Amino acid sequence: MRDLADRVGLRPQSLYTRFPSKESLVREVLALTLDDVLVDLPDPATDWRGAWQTLIGRIAETFETRGRCVGLHLAYGVTAQTPDARDAVRVFFARLRDAMAGILKTGTIFEPASVAADTLAQLEGATLWITTEGDMEPLRHAVERALRVGEREGRAA
Amino acid sequence: MRDLADRVGLRPQSLYTRFPSKESLVREVLALTLDDVLVDLPDPATDWRGAWQTLIGRIAETFETRGRCVGLHLAYGVTAQTPDARDAVRVFFARLRDAMAGILKTGTIFEPASVAADTLAQLEGATLWITTEGDMEPLRHAVERALRVGEREGRAA
DNA sequence: GTCTATAAATGGATAGAC
DNA sequence: GTCTATCCATTTATAGAC
Numbered sequence A, B: 001m002r003d004l005a006d007r008v009g010l011r012p013q014s015l016y017t018r019f020p021s022k023e024s025l026v027r028e029v030l031a032l033t034l035d036d037v038l039v040d041l042p043d044p045a046t047d048w049r050g051a052w053q054t055l056i057g058r059i060a061e062t063f064e065t066r067g068r069c070v071g072l073h074l075a076y077g078v079t080a081q082t083p084d085a086r087d088a089v090r091v092f093f094a095r096l097r098d099a100m101a102g103i104l105k106t107g108t109i110f111e112p113a114s115v116a117a118d119t120l121a122q123l124e125g126a127t128l129w130i131t132t133e134g135d136m137e138p139l140r141h142a143v144e145r146a147l148r149v150g151e152r153e154g155r156a157a
Numbered sequence C: 001g002t003c004t005a006t007a008a009a010t011g012g013a014t015a016g017a018c
Numbered sequence D: 001g002t003c004t005a006t007c008c009a010t011t012t013a014t015a016g017a018c
Helices: A001-007 A011-016 A022-038 A044-066 A069-079 A083-106 A112-133 A137-147 B003-010 B012-017 B024-038 B044-066 B070-075 B083-106 B112-133 B137-147
Strands: none
Touching: A001 A011, A001 A112, A022 A044, A022 A069, A022 A083, A044 A083, A044 A112, A044 A137, A069 A083, A069 A112, A069 B070, A069 B112, A083 A112, A083 B112, A112 A137, A112 B070, A112 B083, A112 B112, A112 B137, A137 B112, B003 B012, B024 B044, B024 B070, B044 B083, B044 B112, B044 B137, B070 B083, B070 B112, B083 B112, B112 B137
């Protein structure tokens, strides 16, 4: 709360005129993040690979800009004592995966939901090296693998 | 501290006879975890693929047992205000990656350090779905990809 | 709508009895 | 070596002045 207040030039107490609690911020920040990533994607029906490429690129871009994935940060930060925040995190990743799966399905990729979950996991995992070493290379590799989706059979599932 | 004290049947204050501070626990728990994972591996020189398979299996097993990766949890939990803990996390993942790379090098895998970093990232990323949904499937896929390392050229880097 | 002041609770850590 | 008691800093949140 203090860090956020500093960023926006307010006292920490003043944040409570905008948000009812600290926990409520989780849902808000994830909703904004999801919007940033999903807004105005190319129509998968006419260009599913363009939509896929744009979406993957945006996800990677937020990781590079922020030096982390806030969603994963929160996934490991929320506990059973903050059920609302925990649910917000779960919904965030489920929505992102479903958006990815929807694009893959349009591209007639085999098992789109599973491939979407795996692809998102690979992008998330690459943030390990960003947060610990500042190394972006594993993320770039994950992006390359993601963009090769469906390139040849036998890779899937 | 309270959770840990409950687990070991002590009062939180009594933990300070065993550890000098909360922050010091980070290094301890990661050292124990690294030992668990690296102890008594098959000798890569005689059976590098057996060593690789054992190591990957152990990493995945700790994720399944604990429902998360404590290292990644801590990676997203430590800040610039806890430099010792931050360094411990960095060292933990670097050691794990180097152990993996050493095995791959014995197996004459192309760019072993890069492949090790990518493989570890993929395993870590799969914990996203364990922590949020309890879904182990992406982890199993990550393990399968890891065990296929070096299967054919053109996958690497 | 933001501030100061302050409440209330939490959590890290120490002192000293046993 | 663990306990109770306590300290102290931080942090979440509210009350009320401006």
